[in-house]
Amino acid sequence: MPFREGLSVTDAILEVQDLVKHFPVKLPGIARLLWGGNLAVHAVDGVSFSLRPGEIFGLVGESGCGKTTVGRTVLRLLEPTSGSIRFEGMDITHLKEKELRPLRKRMQIIFQDPHASLNPGMTIGQSIADPLIIHEAADESEAKRAALEIMTEVGLSPAEQMYTKYPGDLSGGQKQRAVIARAMILKPQLIVADEPVAMLDMSIRSRVLELMLDLKRRYGPTYLFITHDLATAKFICDRIAIMYLGRIVEMGPSKGIYADPKHPYTKALLEAVPVPDPMRRGRKVLPRGEVPDAVNPPAGCRFHPRCPVAMPTCGWEGRDFVDFLELRWLSPEIAAAEAALGPVEEWTTAGLIARRRVREADPGAVAIQVRAIVADAEFPMTQAIEAVTVEEEDLVVRFRPPAPLEPKEVEGRLVECLLY
Amino acid sequence: MSESVLEASELRVYYHTRRGAVRAVDGVSFAMPEGETLGVVGETGCGKSTLGKAILRILPPRTMIQGSLRFLGKDLASLPPEELRKIRGKDIALIFQDPMTRLDPLFTIEDHFVETIRAHEDVSKAEAVERAAKALASMGIPESRLKHYPHEFSGGMRQRIMIAMSLVMNPKLLIADEPTTSLDVIVEAQILEILEDLRRVYKMSLLLITHNLGIVAEVCDRLAVMYAGKFVELGDVREVFAKPIHPYTQALLASTIHLESKELYSIDGLPPDLVDPPPACRFHPRCTYAQEICRTEEPAWVEYRPGHFAACHFGKDFL
Numbered sequence: 246m247p248f249r250e251g252l253s254v255t256d257a258i259l260e261v262q263d264l265v266k267h268f269p270v271k272l273p274g275i276a277r278l279l280w281g282g283n284l285a286v287h288a289v290d291g292v293s294f295s296l297r298p299g300e301i302f303g304l305v306g307e308s309g310c311g312k313t314t315v316g317r318t319v320l321r322l323l324e325p326t327s328g329s330i331r332f333e334g335m336d337i338t339h340l341k342e343k344e345l346r347p348l349r350k351r352m353q354i355i356f357q358d359p360h361a362s363l364n365p366g367m368t369i370g371q372s373i374a375d376p377l378i379i380h381e382a383a384d385e386s387e388a389k390r391a392a393l394e395i396m397t398e399v400g401l402s403p404a405e406q407m408y409t410k411y412p413g414d415l416s417g418g419q420k421q422r423a424v425i426a427r428a429m430i431l432k433p434q435l436i437v438a439d440e441p442v443a444m445l446d447m448s449i450r451s452r453v454l455e456l457m458l459d460l461k462r463r464y465g466p467t468y469l470f471i472t473h474d475l476a477t478a479k480f481i482c483d484r485i486a487i488m489y490l491g492r493i494v495e496m497g498p499s500k501g502i503y504a505d506p507k508h509p510y511t512k513a514l515l516e517a518v519p520v521p522d523p524m525r526r527g528r529k530v531l532p533r534g535e536v537p538d539a540v541n542p543p544a545g546c547r548f549h550p551r552c553p554v555a556m557p558t559c560g561w562e563g564r565d566f567v568d569f570l571e572l573r574w575l576s577p578e579i580a581a582a583e584a585a586l587g588p589v590e591e592w593t594t595a596g597l598i599a600r601r602r603v604r605e606a607d608p609g610a611v612a613i614q615v616r617a618i619v620a621d622a623e624f625p626m627t628q629a630i631e632a633v634t635v636e637e638e639d640l641v642v643r644f645r646p647p648a649p650l651e652p653k654e655v656e657g658r659l660v661e662c663l664l665y
Numbered sequence: 666m667s668e669s670v671l672e673a674s675e676l677r678v679y680y681h682t683r684r685g686a687v688r689a690v691d692g693v694s695f696a697m698p699e700g701e702t703l704g705v706v707g708e709t710g711c712g713k714s715t716l717g718k719a720i721l722r723i724l725p726p727r728t729m730i731q732g733s734l735r736f737l738g739k740d741l742a743s744l745p746p747e748e749l750r751k752i753r754g755k756d757i758a759l760i761f762q763d764p765m766t767r768l769d770p771l772f773t774i775e776d777h778f779v780e781t782i783r784a785h786e787d788v789s790k791a792e793a794v795e796r797a798a799k800a801l802a803s804m805g806i807p808e809s810r811l812k813h814y815p816h817e818f819s820g821g822m823r824q825r826i827m828i829a830m831s832l833v834m835n836p837k838l839l840i841a842d843e844p845t846t847s848l849d850v851i852v853e854a855q856i857l858e859i860l861e862d863l864r865r866v867y868k869m870s871l872l873l874i875t876h877n878l879g880i881v882a883e884v885c886d887r888l889a890v891m892y893a894g895k896f897v898e899l900g901d902v903r904e905v906f907a908k909p910i911h912p913y914t915q916a917l918l919a920s921t922i923h924l925e926s927k928e929l930y931s932i933d934g935l936p937p938d939l940v941d942p943p944p945a946c947r948f949h950p951r952c953t954y955a956q957e958i959c960r961t962e963e964p965a966w967v968e969y970r971p972g973h974f975a976a977c978h979f980g981k982d983f984l
Contacts, residue, residue: 261848307849342738416935446709447878447920447921450920451931452931454922469736476922490764513851517851517853517854518850519853519879519882519883520879520924521881523882523903534818535822536819574807589809643855
């Protein structure tokens with residue numbers, strides 16, 4: 246980590262460097278002893294980006310990729326594990342809550358669920374005016390006047406009448422407008438919008454997005470727009486970062502990424518989006534399986550076990566070999582022929598190594614069988630295997646270490662993939 | 666066209682509430698031929714899920730159901746409860762949006778399968794387990810995972826298990842209510858391909874209830890658009906997408922944000938309260954083309970093109 250104090254101050258609104266956020270997994274006593282006690286969900290694992298003033302920056306990814314955690318950590322609603330966060334040039338990574346207070350006026354958040362974001366005991370008007378009062382930016386009558394004004398702007402009209410209504414009287418779309426009004430009333434520099442339209446029906450989604458664009462034109466806030474919906478991100482973001490399992494895999498101007506995605510994961514995501522045109526049906530090339538557990542993310546490129554164009558150097562490990570056997574044995578004939586190697590429960594893995602105790606059979610013969618399977622299978626993983634050996638009574642499959650992976654500049658964007 | 670698997674005529678489902686009757690389904694008629702995938706599309710609260718539940722009669726007590734529902738010629742309303750139970754889960758299967766809440770956390774996957782199979786067929790436990798293993802393998806889940814509990818699976822795997830469980834009885838009709846809504850886009854695409862393959866292999870009919878027009882475009886043969894308890898349009902999926910007749914269908918298609926959207930479009934106003942829906946055409950308060958007649962007279966269900974129906978007074982103008 247370079248010492249950033251000495252560097253020139255950039256004009257970025259928000260600058261995030263190597264942000265890491267791990268959530269420790271709480272285990273009961275015995276399990277803690279067994280596992281060494283330091284299991285953690287690697288929600289965000291080294292993420293860097295910066296927001297230019299007035300832009301809409303999209304963080305896009307599937308559930309569990311860490312996008313929401315990034316959004317909350319940059320606002321210091323969660324404590325970062327390591328890395329740095331600079332807001333308007335000021336390092337806020339370690340500021341105390343009291344020191345953060347005055348900054349909070351300038352950074353606001355919009356949550357996904359409008360039904361849970363408004364206090365049911367406060368009227369809509371009170372909720373919207375509340376930030377002004379909390380931050381002592383206005384007295385009560387001024388706050389009310391400002392609230393009525395912004396309510397008209399977001400389309401909660403007639404404002405006088407809406408002011409006294411309770412959240413229960415409003416529809417989902419209206420509630421989200423109120424939430425946006427509450428975030429906007431302080432005229433913040435930065436708004437983190439976490440899936441602001443995901444809970445809304447199609448027919449009203451557009452109106453809420455339109456409103457956000459409209460407010461941006463008028464007040465010029467910078468948006469960090471968090472979404473799983475690639476179509477929405479394409480429509481409203483200037484730049485996007487695609488996240489997978491706690492890492493940014495591709496980042497750059499939206500136009501370029503949508504026109505010509507570089508990372509295999511970005512390609513897969515775009516391919517999977519349903520096209521509302523029945524004339525263009527066709528089979529899709531989809532990645533295998535699902536997003537793996539973030540407690541133990543895959544080595545090398547985290548997407549490699551599912552990647553359709555993975556190479557031998559992408560980060561194959563012992564557990565990939567066991568997964569490979571399991572998948573292979575879905576066919577009963579193959580499972581029967583290779584019964585001496587099974588079942589998968591007999592295999593243990595540690596990093597680059599997969600091992601199985603062989604007592605009942607001749608270890609040498611079993612090793613030959615594994616080598617034959619490996620030589621036969623057309624799968625990039627098998628080429629990453631360094632050796633299949635017999636150590637004492639164990640059959641051991643050992644992998645070569647992965648090639649080092651770093652984000653690279655490719656056609657005006659950053660891509661973290663060994664293809665480039 | 667072959668015989669209808671399912672035939673609904675003037676189906677009405679009114680929920681009983683303190684505020685009055687909620688007319689969730691209010692006069693819906695359609696027929697599903699064998700092997701067809703029919704998509705029912707609409708927004709939250711339009712009655713599409715109620716329609717699915719009405720077919721299986723899994724509605725709260727005191728819910729009023731009117732009209733007729735015939736499954737392979739049998740009137741479901743007149744069947745005694747035991748007969749209905751034989752059909753439910755066997756001939757008509759259902760998969761829900763959130764598979765986690767539909768699997769019992771205290772039972773293994775094997776228990777679930779054995780219970781389902783043995784509820785309908787007199788087979789030994791070993792045979793039931795064998796069938797379960799086969800069904801799971803067809804979904805890409807190894808047999809060794811039969812002994813696992815629901816929480817040990819990912820969301821996509823759980824949905825695969827639900828599908829495997831509903832298909833193990835070889836149903837004639839599968840009702841899928843937002844089967845992929847809680848899943849991520851890649852897993853969603855995987856599940857849709859599975860449904861598509863299975864339908865082809867087992868020749869079953871699929872009633873797919875969803876709010877997502879993209880999904881309908883990818884897997885359905887026909888499409889029904891539902892608004893405020895009524896079908897407003899029904900037809901071949903390609904035709905409805907290319908030449909929508911009802912203004913609501915047009916607006917819904919225009920408001921869908923997809924990768925090629927050029928502009929944002931939204932429908933003014935809110936969906937109506939189904940306790941007291943607007944008179945005549947229920948869409949008229951939000952319709953840009955609404956005239957006096959739309960406020961006073963209910964539009965007829967007209968076949969504007971062969972097999973393409975819509976309920977709009979001005980349907981001809983949109984041909």
